[in-house]
Amino acid sequence: MVPKVVFGAGSFNQLGTILAEKRKHEKPFVFLVDDVFENNAEFTTRVPSHESDLLIFVSSEEEPKTKQVDALVSQIKEMFEKGVSGVIGIGGGTILDLAKATSILLTNPGKAADYQGWDLVYKKAVYHVGVPTISGTGAEVSRTAVLTGPVRKLGINSDYTPFDQVILDPDLTETVPNNQWFYTGMDCFIHCVESLNGTFLNAFSESYGEKAYELCLEIFNDTKLSKTEARAKLMMASWHGGMSIAYSQVGVAHAMSYGLSYVLGTKHGIGNCIVFNQLEDYYPKDVSLFKEMVKKHRIDIPSGVCADCSETEINTMIDIALGLTPLWENALGEDWETKIDRETLYTLYRKM
Amino acid sequence: MVPKVVFGAGSFNQLGTILAEKRKHEKPFVFLVDDVFENNAEFTTRVPSHESDLLIFVSSEEEPKTKQVDALVSQIKEMFEKGVSGVIGIGGGTILDLAKATSILLTNPGKAADYQGWDLVYKKAVYHVGVPTISGTGAEVSRTAVLTGPVRKLGINSDYTPFDQVILDPDLTETVPNNQWFYTGMDCFIHCVESLNGTFLNAFSESYGEKAYELCLEIFNDTKLSKTEARAKLMMASWHGGMSIAYSQVGVAHAMSYGLSYVLGTKHGIGNCIVFNQLEDYYPKDVSLFKEMVKKHRIDIPSGVCADCSETEINTMIDIALGLTPLWENALGEDWETKIDRETLYTLYRKM
Numbered sequence: 052m053v054p055k056v057v058f059g060a061g062s063f064n065q066l067g068t069i070l071a072e073k074r075k076h077e078k079p080f081v082f083l084v085d086d087v088f089e090n091n092a093e094f095t096t097r098v099p100s101h102e103s104d105l106l107i108f109v110s111s112e113e114e115p116k117t118k119q120v121d122a123l124v125s126q127i128k129e130m131f132e133k134g135v136s137g138v139i140g141i142g143g144g145t146i147l148d149l150a151k152a153t154s155i156l157l158t159n160p161g162k163a164a165d166y167q168g169w170d171l172v173y174k175k176a177v178y179h180v181g182v183p184t185i186s187g188t189g190a191e192v193s194r195t196a197v198l199t200g201p202v203r204k205l206g207i208n209s210d211y212t213p214f215d216q217v218i219l220d221p222d223l224t225e226t227v228p229n230n231q232w233f234y235t236g237m238d239c240f241i242h243c244v245e246s247l248n249g250t251f252l253n254a255f256s257e258s259y260g261e262k263a264y265e266l267c268l269e270i271f272n273d274t275k276l277s278k279t280e281a282r283a284k285l286m287m288a289s290w291h292g293g294m295s296i297a298y299s300q301v302g303v304a305h306a307m308s309y310g311l312s313y314v315l316g317t318k319h320g321i322g323n324c325i326v327f328n329q330l331e332d333y334y335p336k337d338v339s340l341f342k343e344m345v346k347k348h349r350i351d352i353p354s355g356v357c358a359d360c361s362e363t364e365i366n367t368m369i370d371i372a373l374g375l376t377p378l379w380e381n382a383l384g385e386d387w388e389t390k391i392d393r394e395t396l397y398t399l400y401r402k403m
Numbered sequence: 404m405v406p407k408v409v410f411g412a413g414s415f416n417q418l419g420t421i422l423a424e425k426r427k428h429e430k431p432f433v434f435l436v437d438d439v440f441e442n443n444a445e446f447t448t449r450v451p452s453h454e455s456d457l458l459i460f461v462s463s464e465e466e467p468k469t470k471q472v473d474a475l476v477s478q479i480k481e482m483f484e485k486g487v488s489g490v491i492g493i494g495g496g497t498i499l500d501l502a503k504a505t506s507i508l509l510t511n512p513g514k515a516a517d518y519q520g521w522d523l524v525y526k527k528a529v530y531h532v533g534v535p536t537i538s539g540t541g542a543e544v545s546r547t548a549v550l551t552g553p554v555r556k557l558g559i560n561s562d563y564t565p566f567d568q569v570i571l572d573p574d575l576t577e578t579v580p581n582n583q584w585f586y587t588g589m590d591c592f593i594h595c596v597e598s599l600n601g602t603f604l605n606a607f608s609e610s611y612g613e614k615a616y617e618l619c620l621e622i623f624n625d626t627k628l629s630k631t632e633a634r635a636k637l638m639m640a641s642w643h644g645g646m647s648i649a650y651s652q653v654g655v656a657h658a659m660s661y662g663l664s665y666v667l668g669t670k671h672g673i674g675n676c677i678v679f680n681q682l683e684d685y686y687p688k689d690v691s692l693f694k695e696m697v698k699k700h701r702i703d704i705p706s707g708v709c710a711d712c713s714e715t716e717i718n719t720m721i722d723i724a725l726g727l728t729p730l731w732e733n734a735l736g737e738d739w740e741t742k743i744d745r746e747t748l749y750t751l752y753r754k755m
Contacts, residue, residue: 052404052406053404053406055562056607058606058650221606253410253411253635254573254635254638257639258614258618258636258639258640261614262611266610280606283606284606284610287607287609287610288610298410
């Protein structure tokens, strides 16, 4: 788990002090910042980077890729022969996962794709800090860094993946557009539904999952909170949702969403929504709640995204989805293979 | 926060594997184990200590003391000139706090009393593991190690205090006697009441506090859970309650309970119950809920404990209680000194 966390509106201002303690002689920090902030001078002047540090604006238009991590690591190693003091990710799940993976690959040999899976990392990563600027992914707290690689979309799940320090400043999520706020919030809601309805559930995950689920409903279904309260509470929902998953698993929605995203590059939040919208058979109560919230917030859930897909593309989606054994085991039990088949997934994908 | 945690019935069996990774050449582990287990061979054979390790059974009859920590540290340093691989605390809050403080004093010079307060520790402690065998104190997750010193009862609050690893095995709490189960569970309930009603509350603490509070009511008020479920859920309530406090503060009950315990040596859990029982004016709804739960579980809350106290003793209690500024600030606000006086505390203590 993340050993250090600061929470509170304005707490982003503490980043400079926190990094000062960790700065090593002649070793700069690398800041990976979501490029939505690139022309936001008010924000960029608050990033406490020194002249010798490297600040890279990274697009989060696409899901993070193993080759992107490899390129970042090459660039950093080439620029800084003596190594770096740490990596700071400032952004949404894409940037946070890139920061986590980069910090691992700076100390572990080989390519990012070598570490996709469970517990394949054997050396401590460089010091890494996460600052989420959108809430819901749980990437700020999870022990995975989900990457699209040459053969699969799968996380680097390891004890060295979690951030050493996280700063939770709800004010940083103030400028998130409404649709994106909803999609990413629903990522958290869907996490929780999958965790709470899964066979891997224990009292640890359940207590975190229940709290996050409750907060999501308070924010998106009751809709009585002020915007400031909603920002703070969604940040905590994301945190607890991520903690719940740390000790359980996601399920059908995430498995199918990984397939969608592998083939079409669909972003994770919206991908989950597109998939979850079709999962009445698996999560009836919560899909119906989801549809109510979509209506309340006047959100567009894209449809027909698979209409133009070739048979090969749909088959790849199915391969990717079915390859995620732990997710299916959690959702449907040990005998999941007798409960789901390619035809069912085919029909579901074609409906999306 | 605690960076690594294992949860689950039977997870205590993983301790050996976890320690094997951390064992350094010629450096033994020190196990501090609650002496209620001393003659429980079924349990002691499961403690994965090697022949070269030191296993000490410690009484938890009394609250942990700074001089006890100093004595343990002297003994360990004398026995093991090359140092130790780590300290493992197996027991309730008393043992866990002793383990945390001992691990700090093994690397920091001076006496335990030198570090009572906030952020006075400047060197990393030796590796330390916590295994709670009773639920409610939150000591397994908190960044404090509460000790009674020569001049005060106060915690060693620091970034180095939290355990490096915690094992949460609900089965270990199976043999806790009913009264003790209740008193310690109420420690958690009272933490949450104080945190949720405090002025220091933020969305972080609130989300943890609400979940722990909810779980306490599910366990002690609804009383519909099986014993196995209740054990698992109380372990999580304790965890979340401790997390809530990590980012807020306790209040009137803890301040007064510290005074009681300093003078009379009253154990923390029962002390909190004795105090909370008299705090209708401060926490009306929750004191009434508390009294209902006391009735439901047929628990004896001792009365008349201060009846034979001298004026000097009561005055010392008041001094200790009023010395805990952050607790009063949290409970009553910045102008707490205008809202509470020695007479009020005197009357309350005499009623206990």
